[in-house]
Amino acid sequence: MSSNTTSPVREFEYKAEMKQLLDLIVHSLYTHPEIFLRELISNASDALGKARFRMLSSDEGLERSGDLKITITVDKESGNFVIEDTGIGMSEDELISNLGTVAKSGTLGFMEALKEQQKEGQRLDANLIGQFGVGFYSVFMVTDEVTVETRSLESGSQGWRWKSSGQGSYTIEPVEREARGTRISFTLKEEFKEFAEEYRIEQVIKKYSNFVEYPICIGSRQINSMTALWQRPKSELKPEEVNEFYKFIANDFKDPLDYLHVSVEGAVSFKALLFIPSEAPMELLYNQGALEKRGPQLYVKKVLIQNECRDLLPEYLRFVSGVVDTEDLSLNVSRELVQASPVMAKIKQILTSKLLGWFDTIAKEEPEKFRTFYNAFGTILKIGLNTDFTNRDKLIDLLRFETTKTAEGEYVTLKQYSERMAEGQTEIYYHSGSSRAQMLAHPNLEYFKKRDIEVLLLSDPVDVFVIPSIFEYDKKPLKSIEKAEIDMSTVEPEGERLGAEGTVGVISLFKEVLGDRIADVVESKRLVSSPVTLVSGKDAMDSQFEKMMKMMSKDADMPASKKILEVNTAHPIIRNLAGKHAVGLSTDPVVRAAVMQLFESALLLEGDLESVADYVSRMNELVEAATRA
Numbered sequence: 001m002s003s004n005t006t007s008p009v010r011e012f013e014y015k016a017e018m019k020q021l022l023d024l025i026v027h028s029l030y031t032h033p034e035i036f037l038r039e040l041i042s043n044a045s046d047a048l049g050k051a052r053f054r055m056l057s058s059d060e061g062l063e064r065s066g067d068l069k070i071t072i073t074v075d076k077e078s079g080n081f082v083i084e085d086t087g088i089g090m091s092e093d094e095l096i097s098n099l100g101t102v103a104k105s106g107t108l109g110f111m112e113a114l115k116e117q118q119k120e121g122q123r124l125d126a127n128l129i130g131q132f133g134v135g136f137y138s139v140f141m142v143t144d145e146v147t148v149e150t151r152s153l154e155s156g157s158q159g160w161r162w163k164s165s166g167q168g169s170y171t172i173e174p175v176e177r178e179a180r181g182t183r184i185s186f187t188l189k190e191e192f193k194e195f196a197e198e199y200r201i202e203q204v205i206k207k208y209s210n211f212v213e214y215p216i217c218i219g220s221r222q223i224n225s226m227t228a229l230w231q232r233p234k235s236e237l238k239p240e241e242v243n244e245f246y247k248f249i250a251n252d253f254k255d256p257l258d259y260l261h262v263s264v265e266g267a268v269s270f271k272a273l274l275f276i277p278s279e280a281p282m283e284l285l286y287n288q289g290a291l292e293k294r295g296p297q298l299y300v301k302k303v304l305i306q307n308e309c310r311d312l313l314p315e316y317l318r319f320v321s322g323v324v325d326t327e328d329l330s331l332n333v334s335r336e337l338v339q340a341s342p343v344m345a346k347i348k349q350i351l352t353s354k355l356l357g358w359f360d361t362i363a364k365e366e367p368e369k370f371r372t373f374y375n376a377f378g379t380i381l382k383i384g385l386n387t388d389f390t391n392r393d394k395l396i397d398l399l400r401f402e403t404t405k406t407a408e409g410e411y412v413t414l415k416q417y418s419e420r421m422a423e424g425q426t427e428i429y430y431h432s433g434s435s436r437a438q439m440l441a442h443p444n445l446e447y448f449k450k451r452d453i454e455v456l457l458l459s460d461p462v463d464v465f466v467i468p469s470i471f472e473y474d475k476k477p478l479k480s481i482e483k484a485e486i487d488m489s490t491v492e493p494e495g496e497r498l499g500a501e502g503t504v505g506v507i508s509l510f511k512e513v514l515g516d517r518i519a520d521v522v523e524s525k526r527l528v529s530s531p532v533t534l535v536s537g538k539d540a541m542d543s544q545f546e547k548m549m550k551m552m553s554k555d556a557d558m559p560a561s562k563k564i565l566e567v568n569t570a571h572p573i574i575r576n577l578a579g580k581h582a583v584g585l586s587t588d589p590v591v592r593a594a595v596m597q598l599f600e601s602a603l604l605l606e607g608d609l610e611s612v613a614d615y616v617s618r619m620n621e622l623v624e625a626a627t628r629a
């Protein structure tokens, strides 16, 4: 390509603002220098998109020959780098306005952001470049001089060469250029010669531009093997292909549990391909806080804008991975603008509702799959109950519970529970504890077993935070069975109850021995076969909830709130103690030890017994007394 000798090379000065910007790019950006390649590819892909559009929308005067593609050619020895596209190209005026000035509104924002970072003493991140629409200039991070040769796709148009060292000026001259589109060439600075290695370029392409919809070739080899799957109609998606895509974007080695293809046209338009992983990712298993940083990838017009976009889904749905691609945002939108954009808010709202609907469909149509899903992500979903009030009812219907009437690992919904409640039952009962076995052994269940009333068994630690906040389902209040307020019509205990006098006596004995370790002692209506049990007062915290609070609080010595002790006045032990009291043996050490032991056994069942040593030594005293000749 020779320069046209009849036209002089014209030199242009950059404006002061532009000089400042270039200076920042050359001297201040340290992290992610590979961004330059993403930016050049993104510009090339835009240019190809515009060319395709022009070709589709007008018939005449355009050069249509050749494929729409991007070709990269490198020379390892010299560090020469060339990227060429067959896109729309630029006229002289376009070159001047596009590559010579900073007319973009994003640029000032970019400089501000860089200055902010600099103030905070951070290493400046080239990633910012893409967010502010000054992508082309990132090339000055890796080279001292750039040549752009370009020719517009209008038939018979003149070719132009633009050249700059990014210092203070650039030159433009006409050239003879046969090919349509743009060719950008430069020599890499010594420290960036890695980008003249094919493997390195391939890495960067795979990382940022794998789903650009035009071929990106190094020489004649196409690197971006996959197309933008989400852009295809759902019916054309092959499961193997979709699985491969998932593994690539989610860095998972297993196939996803399921995927959802979304295509929305209307007030906002976007396409999405979303995945439920087959297992909860490690980082989420141990740290739900990690949700905050996750999110699907955001593409704008098939160009990757953000890898983990937090604004597309509410936190409790961010275990879902995938891609969202919209035409309704501008490519050079900044992160702050993405966040504040009404487009994003709308997409988030639509996606949330689609996802919840999808989970519900899985539940109805593929119960086994739903069980796997719920076991892995149920706990995370529950976060939504206290954060997403718009979708609360949908979330409540997705909840699953084991109950006293299900087998282990079998679930019911609140709807099922409520529909099979016996006549006369007006409340939904739950019991929380650390395991199913421990919960089933609890004396507080005796009443419900005897009356054949189903009780939800909550063993997920987060349940105690979320389930009570449901308050009621289908107008039926949810009640913890350990609350003293539950209205229990008397169920017949095993054996005969004490008379009024005996009851008053034994209660006063318990009160006197236990003193301020207990809030109150009352006659139990719920116990059938156990002598005593502990319950919480109407306004007291549920004991499981209290335990969680204690675990989370720094104050490990936080005292447990006092419980109400219920005594079963038909139980032989209680009757015996009433007898001792009646004959004036309240101060007998064995009687007192027996009372204390009953109380501490109840604590033990709750998991609240503090001194096991005292408990065991008292037990030995009692055994000794019982075995005394």
Ligand SMILES: Nc1ncnc2c1ncn2[C@@H]1O[C@H](COP(=O)(O)OP(=O)(O)OP(=O)(O)O)[C@@H](O)[C@H]1O
Residues within 6 Å of the ligand: 039, 042, 043, 044, 047, 085, 087, 088, 089, 090, 098, 099, 129, 130, 131, 132, 133, 134, 135, 136, 137, 182, 331, 332
């Ligand atoms: N390969 C190309 N072919 C045609 N025009 C190009 C090419 N590269 C850049 N341009 C033009 O130069 C302009 C400036 O590019 P630059 O990368 O600085 O910003 P941008 O592309 O608008 O923003 P961003 O890089 O964030 O998408 C582009 O908008 C485009 O008009």
